[in-house]
Amino acid sequence: MRHFTKVQDIGDLHEALAKAKFVKENPFADQHLGKNKTLLMIFFNSSLRTRLSTQKAALNLGMNVIVLDINSGAWKLEIERGVVMDGDKPEHILEAIPVIGSYCDVIGVRSFARFENKEDDYNEKILNQFIKYSGKPVFSMEAATRHPLQSFADLITIEEYKKSARPKVVLTWAPHPKALPQAVPNSFAEWMNATDYEFVITHPEGYELSSEFVGDAKVIYDQKEAFRGADFIYAKNWSAFSDPHYGEVLSKDMNWMVDEDKMALTNDAYFMHCLPVRRNMIVSDAVIESPKSIVIPEAANRVVSAQTVLKEILINL
Numbered sequence: 001m002r003h004f005t006k007v008q009d010i011g012d013l014h015e016a017l018a019k020a021k022f023v024k025e026n027p028f029a030d031q032h033l034g035k036n037k038t039l040l041m042i043f044f045n046s047s048l049r050t051r052l053s054t055q056k057a058a059l060n061l062g063m064n065v066i067v068l069d070i071n072s073g074a075w076k077l078e079i080e081r082g083v084v085m086d087g088d089k090p091e092h093i094l095e096a097i098p099v100i101g102s103y104c105d106v107i108g109v110r111s112f113a114r115f116e117n118k119e120d121d122y123n124e125k126i127l128n129q130f131i132k133y134s135g136k137p138v139f140s141m142e143a144a145t146r147h148p149l150q151s152f153a154d155l156i157t158i159e160e161y162k163k164s165a166r167p168k169v170v171l172t173w174a175p176h177p178k179a180l181p182q183a184v185p186n187s188f189a190e191w192m193n194a195t196d197y198e199f200v201i202t203h204p205e206g207y208e209l210s211s212e213f214v215g216d217a218k219v220i221y222d223q224k225e226a227f228r229g230a231d232f233i234y235a236k237n238w239s240a241f242s243d244p245h246y247g248e249v250l251s252k253d254m255n256w257m258v259d260e261d262k263m264a265l266t267n268d269a270y271f272m273h274c275l276p277v278r279r280n281m282i283v284s285d286a287v288i289e290s291p292k293s294i295v296i297p298e299a300a301n302r303v304v305s306a307q308t309v310l311k312e313i314l315i316n317l
């Protein structure tokens with residue numbers, strides 16, 4: 001594996017899970033792999049988990065780490081080619097990327113959907129320029145359409161907690177005050193569809209995700225019906241994907257919040273969320289604090305997913 005941006009890049013999922021298990025049980029077994037290798041993480045957006053877990057993963061592998069927050073301290077970057085740069089952006093991404101590439105061996109990029117142009121977002125305009133112009137292996141730390149390190153950690157977590165071979169996993173939309181990207185639900189759906197789990201997506205009408213990601217998942221508009229018999233409830237807000245409402249908030253219907261009454265409809269399901277989560281919007285205090293909430297071990301597994309991916313990239317350098 002050279003670049004990691006989507007589920008297909010990790011190869012066979014059973015093998016990937018076995019590799020993740022080894023990494024979790026032997027976090028310092030591969031310290032030699034990263035010796036004198038530098039990871040550079042570049043953030044166009046905020047982060048708590050991704051920045052800390054990916055840095056920890058790299059340190060476990062013996063790597064050196066550089067972190068660049070584009071919005072605090074770096075020059076503002078022009079993304080479009082052909083513009084007269086007489087505005088507030090002193091540097092072009094076409095110089096910045098190869099310069100960044102010359103300082104490191106592996107690059108992690110966080111670059112959310114910008115909701116300015118759906119095609120640019122869904123063509124991964126920024127991430128793909130790093131792949132094209134940096135000369136280095138690139139991995140996504142949440143890009144416009146996917147968050148594969150999160151989805152891999154989610155899969156690892158479900159494998160650890162599942163009580164049957166084919167658990168019922170339900171991805172549910174939940175309300176949020178601001179427009180959020182579709183990357184987390186897209187990616188979660190992509191990874192769940194690569195397993196043999198029973199996978200259901202529930203959301204209000206108008207919040208349909210791209211069919212590329214929905215795949216063969218069952219879409220149920222009645223949230224309570226979707227929750228019946230679920231083994232895992234995975235909550236997430238996202239903004240509309242469909243035209244002409246791309247990137248818009250169409251509903252803040254609090255009836256979609258995950259609460260104890262709805263969890264009571266499930267098969268004693270575990271509650272998951274990628275975090276950060278807005279309490280009493282997405283999920284009630286009682287549910288997120290309940291013994292069935294596994295959001296903390298889920299977040300802890302972000303070190304495991306990042307280390308498994310970084311190890312594969314280092315092996316293939």
Ligand code: AN0
Pocket residue numbers: 142180181183184274275276
């Ligand atoms: C981001 C999102 O919804 O994509 C990051 C989640 C990991 N969330 C927020 O911006 C709140």
Ligand code: CP
Pocket residue numbers: 046047048049050051142150274275276
């Ligand atoms: N889940 C996740 O990626 O969190 P951060 O945005 O804090 O990195």
